[in-house]
Amino acid sequence: MLREIIKHKDSLHHAYLIESDSLEIVAQIINLFEDVLKFSTKNNPDFWFGEFETFGIDDGRKINELQSKKSFNGGKQFFVIKMNFITREAQNSLLKMFEEPTPHTHFFIIMNSSEILLPTLKSRLMLVRPYSESDSEIEIEKFAKKFIKSSLAERLEMVKIYFGDSKKKEPADKSGAIRFLNELEKQLREDIDFKNVKEKDQIIFNEIMNCRSFLNDRSPSVKMLLEHISVIT
Structure with a gap:
């Protein structure tokens, strides 16, 4: 389940959306903190866990206030939020x-399904599903690795071949493009020193986030958005 997060433990994303109905998922996350990240969750003011049937606007305001404060121990802060439903107002x-x-x-947000989330909010989260190394996932990983190593001209040609024909099977559609952007971000984060993030790197991550948001529009131009990523990466 959490193998991808463990793989990138030195460059954690700021917010994960874990799509799972497993009763054991919270325990798995706690084990991740304790055993892999060496972060104690017991009596630690920098760790917060909340479970909600419905996550409302007041809950959102409380979380916002809590996370805005500096870490008590001067290190990382972790919030684990398990919810069955979240209101539109809370999402905003x-x-x-x-x-x-x-x-x-x-943040580690646990939900049964991400379908109820607003596209604008969902685009700011890194989606994690039960791990299965399918052929399509392997293809996306290889595509992202090649994309990073390629020249601008080669990247544009890759986008044209894989995403320029709407009749092609995945990853030509927008869901495939989102999966590609997720994988691209993961791989780029592996080479980042997060104690000294360069302005260019921050711009790239912001643009990836923006493109994910645009891809959730009704009729996005997948090819045009990924051409933009080709230029700025």
Whole structure:
């Protein structure tokens, strides 16, 4: 389930959306903190866990206030939020928080399904599903690795071949493009020193986030958006 997060433990995303109905998922996340990240969750003011049947606007405001404070121990802060439903108002209250995340603060949001989330909020989260290394996932990983190593001309040609024909099977559609952007971000983060993030790297991550948001529009131009990523990466 959490193998991808473990793989990138030195460059954690600021917010993960874990799509799971497993009763054991919270325990798995706690084990991740304790055993892999060496972060104690017991009596630690930098760790917060909340479980909600319905996550409302007041809950969103409370989380926003808590995460805005500096870490008690001067290190990372972790928030684990398990919810069955979240109101539209609460989602809007979280948008700015995820647009401008507090440094060294990480969220693990657990839901049965991500379908109820607003596209603008969903685009700011890194989706994690039960791990299965299918052929399509392997293809996306290889595509992202090749994309990073290629020249601009080669990247544009790759986008044209894989995403320029709407009749092609995945990853030509927008869901495939989102999966590609997720994988691209993961791989780029592996080479980043997050204690000294360069302005160019921050711009790239912001543009990837923006493209994910645009891809959730009704009729996005997948090819045009990925051509933009080709230029700025």
